[in-house]
Amino acid sequence: MMEEMFADKTEYAEMRKLLEAWTRDPGNIKSAFTQLGDALSGAEGTILYFKSRPGISHSFRGHVPVRGHTEDHLYVMVDIVDDDPENRWLSICFYGDTITDPDEMGDLVPGGLLGEDGYCFDMYEYDGGAIAYLKDRIAEAHKNSLAR
Numbered sequence: 001m002m003e004e005m006f007a008d009k010t011e012y013a014e015m016r017k018l019l020e021a022w023t024r025d026p027g028n029i030k031s032a033f034t035q036l037g038d039a040l041s042g043a044e045g046t047i048l049y050f051k052s053r054p055g056i057s058h059s060f061r062g063h064v065p066v067r068g069h070t071e072d073h074l075y076v077m078v079d080i081v082d083d084d085p086e087n088r089w090l091s092i093c094f095y096g097d098t099i100t101d102p103d104e105m106g107d108l109v110p111g112g113l114l115g116e117d118g119y120c121f122d123m124y125e126y127d128g129g130a131i132a133y134l135k136d137r138i139a140e141a142h143k144n145s146l147a148r
Contacts, residue, residue, distance in 0.1 A: 007048065032126050036135070040076065092122075
């Protein structure tokens with residue numbers, strides 16, 4: 001993941017520290033996280049944030065600039081759910097109006113993404129097909145968010 005895309009370099013260092021310390025991973029979720037992170041860091045104009053709440057979640061967030069606004073716009077959150085650090089899992093969430101879910105793999109979460117309807121996709125173990133599907137959703141959300 002590209003350090004220069006982070007709004008705050010200390011957040012990048014905090015994420016790297018978490019990944020280096022993450023050694024117990026029965027579901028190979030760390031690999032899924034890094035692959036989704038690579039998809040985010042490859043999306044043009046993306047600004048990355050990392051918010052860590054140990055014991056709850058570590059939230060990796062992709063934002064895009066919004067024309068005519070000083071604040072950027074969140075388009076995806078990839079959360080490492082940390083309720084059991086020995087068996088972490090991912091929750092990948094998008095605003096409901098920025099993606100489609102043709103295979104109906106996600107869960108609609110009314111008002112669940114910062115007060116707006118969202119779609120969340122939970123991953124408890126590595127699944128290459130699900131990762132490819134989520135990379136497509138990331139690209140879709142990125143494109144639709146840039147158009148705002």
